[in-house]
Amino acid sequence: MENNSISPDQRSEKFLGKLRTRNIDVQACYQCGRCSAGCPIGDFFDLNVMEVVRLAAYGQEDRLLHSHAIWLCAACETCATRCPNEIEIAHLMDVLRELALRKNIAPAEPRIPLFHRSFLGSVGRWGKAYEIGMIANYKIKSKDLMGDMKLGLNMFLKGKLKLVPHSIDNKAEIKAIFSGKGKEYDR
Amino acid sequence: MKLSYYPGCSLEGTALDYDHSVREICAKLAVELVDIPDWNCCGASSAHMTDHEIGLRLPMRNLLLAAEAGHDILVPCAACFQRLKAADKALRENPVYWDVDATKYSPAFEIIHISTLLAEAEILAAIKEQVVCHLDELAIACYYGCLSLRNPRVTDAVDWEMPQTLERIVAAVGARPVNWSHRTECCSGSLTMARPDIAEKLVGDIVTAAKRAGAGAMVTDCPMCQANVESRQTLEGGPDAGMPVFYATELIAAALSGSYPVRQQKVHLVSPTVLSRAVTGVGEASSSKEDSR
Numbered sequence: 001m002e003n004n005s006i007s008p009d010q011r012s013e014k015f016l017g018k019l020r021t022r023n024i025d026v027q028a029c030y031q032c033g034r035c036s037a038g039c040p041i042g043d044f045f046d047l048n049v050m051e052v053v054r055l056a057a058y059g060q061e062d063r064l065l066h067s068h069a070i071w072l073c074a075a076c077e078t079c080a081t082r083c084p085n086e087i088e089i090a091h092l093m094d095v096l097r098e099l100a101l102r103k104n105i106a107p108a109e110p111r112i113p114l115f116h117r118s119f120l121g122s123v124g125r126w127g128k129a130y131e132i133g134m135i136a137n138y139k140i141k142s143k144d145l146m147g148d149m150k151l152g153l154n155m156f157l158k159g160k161l162k163l164v165p166h167s168i169d170n171k172a173e174i175k176a177i178f179s180g181k182g183k184e185y186d187r
Numbered sequence: 188m189k190l191s192y193y194p195g196c197s198l199e200g201t202a203l204d205y206d207h208s209v210r211e212i213c214a215k216l217a218v219e220l221v222d223i224p225d226w227n228c229c230g231a232s233s234a235h236m237t238d239h240e241i242g243l244r245l246p247m248r249n250l251l252l253a254a255e256a257g258h259d260i261l262v263p264c265a266a267c268f269q270r271l272k273a274a275d276k277a278l279r280e281n282p283v284y285w286d287v288d289a290t291k292y293s294p295a296f297e298i299i300h301i302s303t304l305l306a307e308a309e310i311l312a313a314i315k316e317q318v319v320c321h322l323d324e325l326a327i328a329c330y331y332g333c334l335s336l337r338n339p340r341v342t343d344a345v346d347w348e349m350p351q352t353l354e355r356i357v358a359a360v361g362a363r364p365v366n367w368s369h370r371t372e373c374c375s376g377s378l379t380m381a382r383p384d385i386a387e388k389l390v391g392d393i394v395t396a397a398k399r400a401g402a403g404a405m406v407t408d409c410p411m412c413q414a415n416v417e418s419r420q421t422l423e424g425g426p427d428a429g430m431p432v433f434y435a436t437e438l439i440a441a442a443l444s445g446s447y448p449v450r451q452q453k454v455h456l457v458s459p460t461v462l463s464r465a466v467t468g469v470g471e472a473s474s475s476k477e478d479s480r
Contacts, residue, residue, distance in 0.1 A: 022239075040373040044385055072382070075232050076373035077337035081347060090338065097236055111381035116233035119377075123234070123245070127227040129196035138380060148383065151418055151456075158454055160201040169225045177244045 011059035015099070019056065024092050026057040028085040035079035035089055045069040046108075049079050049089060056092055065100040069093075071109035111142045124178040127168030132161050190299070191258045192220035193249060195267035195410075196228050202264075202410035204454045208436035209263050209301065215443055216313050218304070220261065223253045229270040232377040246274035247285060254294045261299050263436070265335040265409035266376075268300040273341050300335045300342075302408045302435060306352035314359045320445040321361030322438065324465045328402035329353035329364050330393070330432070331371050332412040347371070356435050357406055360442035362465075367400035369393045374415040383419065390419035394430045403461045405432045417456040429457035441466050 019026055035049040042048055046068040047055065055064050064070060070093055079089040100107060107113050118138035122130040135152065139145050155161050168174065198206035213220050226249050235242030250271060253260050262268040275298055282289040304310060336347040344350065348371065354364040372393055375386040393416060397405055407413050416432045441447045447466045452459050 040389055041375070041378075041385060043388075044382075072378070072385070074373055074376045074378050075236055076333040076376065078333070078373065081337045081339060086340070088338075094236055094239060094242075098238055101237055109381070112378065113237065115377065115381045116237045119231065119233040120237070120241070123228045123230065128199070129228050129231070131196075131200045135380070142381070148380070154456065155201065155418075158456070160203070160454065162200050162203075166196075166199050168227050173248060174227055174245075177241055177248070 006055075006058045006060060010062055012061040013059065015056075015061040016059045018095060018099075019092065022088070022091060022095060024056075024088045024095065025085070026053050026087060026092065028087055029053045029057060030085070032084060034082045034084065035087075038078040038082050040076060040078065041072050041074055044072050052096075053087060053089060053092065056096075061096075061099070064096050065103065065105045066108060068108040070096040070100065071107055071112040111144065114138060114141045117141070120178075122165070124174060126165045127171055127174045128166050130162075130165035132156075132163060133165060135161075188217065189219045189221065189258050190261040190304075191253045191256050191296075192222050193226055193229075193253070193260050193262050193267060193271065194222070195262070195264040196231075197264055197410035197414075201414055202434075204451055205263060205410055205413070205434045205436065208434055208440045212436050212439045212443060213261075215317060216310055218261075218310075221256060221258065223249055223256075223260070226252065229267045231266050231270065235270065235273070236377075242270070243274050243277050244285070246270040247278055247287075250274055250278060251287065251292065253296065254292055257294060257296060259297045259299055261301065261304060263301040263408070263410075265300065265332060266411055268298065269334040269337075269342055271298045272343070276341060300408065302335065302352035302356060305435065305439070306355045311355060311359045314356070314439060314443070318360055318442045320442050320466055322442055322462075322465045323361050323363075324468060325362040325404060325461065326365050326402050327357045327362050327438075328367050328397035328400060328405045329357055329370060330397070330405045330407045330412060330416070332407065332409045333371070333373050333376070335408060336371055353406055353408060353435055357438065360439055362438065365397075365400040365402045367396055367402065369396040374412045375419075376411055376415070379415050379419065386415055386419040387421055390416050391421065394420045394422065397430055402430070404459075405430055406435050406438055407432055408435050410434075420457065431455055431457045431459040431461060433459070433462060438462070 033050050039049045052069055073093040075090055077090045115138050118134050122134040194206050230242050230245035234245055278285055278292055282292055331350050336344045339347045357364045375389045379386040413432045422428050447463045
């Protein structure tokens with residue numbers, strides 16, 4: 001972390017309240033570092049896992065929402081599993097990603113949320129993940145048209161990618177789930 | 188034994204062969220599978236990582252459909268398993284929040300990941316009894332990945348740092364599980380498309396560790412792990428230099444049938460000859476090996 005100053009002015013009480021309602025007790029961190037030590041992707045992070053937890057405890061929401069770490073986290077749950085104080089660190093990452101999207105903050109790793117959106121777009125439409133549709137959508141949105149071409153073709157030739165989506169019958173229920181009728185946020 | 192079956196989206200697509208082997212061996216092991224009617228996607232990582240409520244409401248719909256039948260739910264995909272477990276916990280904790288009538292969701296049913304089922308004593312005994320081809324030549328690195336184990340507060344996994352289920356299954360078909368370091372390391376999961384460089388690094392470490400331990404193949408119970416590890420390894424060498432990744436059920440199906448069909452071999456992105464060789468090779472010498480057991 002290059003800039004390690006903490007600004008009390010930027011302490012977000014609303015964010016800290018949100019973490020409390022989700023039972024993410026970031027204040028319990030005593031900086032043992034097991035979360036950072038076990039993180040399989042930590043080498044690629046700008047903030048290490050423990051720094052994310054500590055910044056969260058200081059309510060430094062804005063810094064976190066602009067970080068690479070929240071998008072590079074793969075949700076493997078190694079950190080939360082090994083935390084001696086059972087801090088739900090992976091849930092913290094979920095909250096941060098959701099907040100960043102809801103606040104329309106330009107993601108530091110734009111391709112990763114584009115992938116999630118393409119995946120969920122296919123689920124919202126068919127009720128199930130439709131791999132070719134999802135991949136095509138992601139490729140167009142991310143403009144990463146050439147990446148993995150060989151792999152994609154190989155998988156197609158091996159019959160791993162189906163041309164026709166599987167659709168569920170009761171799509172109305174899926175539509176309702178995606179309609180934003182949830183209670184957690186004022187949508 | 189009768190179970191509700193939640194295959195998940197991968198098993199209708201990239202991991203269709205996983206679905207086939209699950210159904211094949213369950214039929215042989217007297218486990219009756221009843222598909223959850225009109226099941227939907229569990230949301231996978233993408234849903235819970237970006238929208239808490241969608242991430243729980245998607246798997247919940249499947250639980251409510253399964254609750255009507257009341258059987259335990261068998262889940263072959265580690266990611267689906269973890270999402271269904273998370274939704275189950277949330278639903279039991281606060282049904283009102285999720286708009287569910289608690290009297291309609293008080294099921295005794297459990298959500299069972301495939302390896303937990305296959306490593307049960309009576310199932311293992313049935314596997315051992317039905318093996319026609321012992322896979323003695325195979326040194327296997329059992330690879331669990333993340334989501335069937337973590338977080339144990341969600342999965343109820345008992346030995347999350349030192350799981351044993353795959354090793355027991357692999358040993359039951361006569362193969363030799365090796366002791367190695369990366370059994371529960373992450374393969375990069377859903378990052379694989381947007382950050383293939385990270386996927387290659389993580390998969391490279393995993394495959395290198397498996398090779399170092401002398402494994403000729405890996406066995407897993409997660410369709411994401413299978414796809415990532417086979418597609419993201421960048422080892423130099425000829426067509427046989429790669430590390431094939433078999434589903435646990437694929438290995439059992441080969442051992443119980445004594446054959447490893449070409450159709451199945453062709454699905455792999457890494458040459459699976461190590462298994463086809465084990466199946467045909469052992470076939471010739473099976474009588475003497477039977478005696479020694």
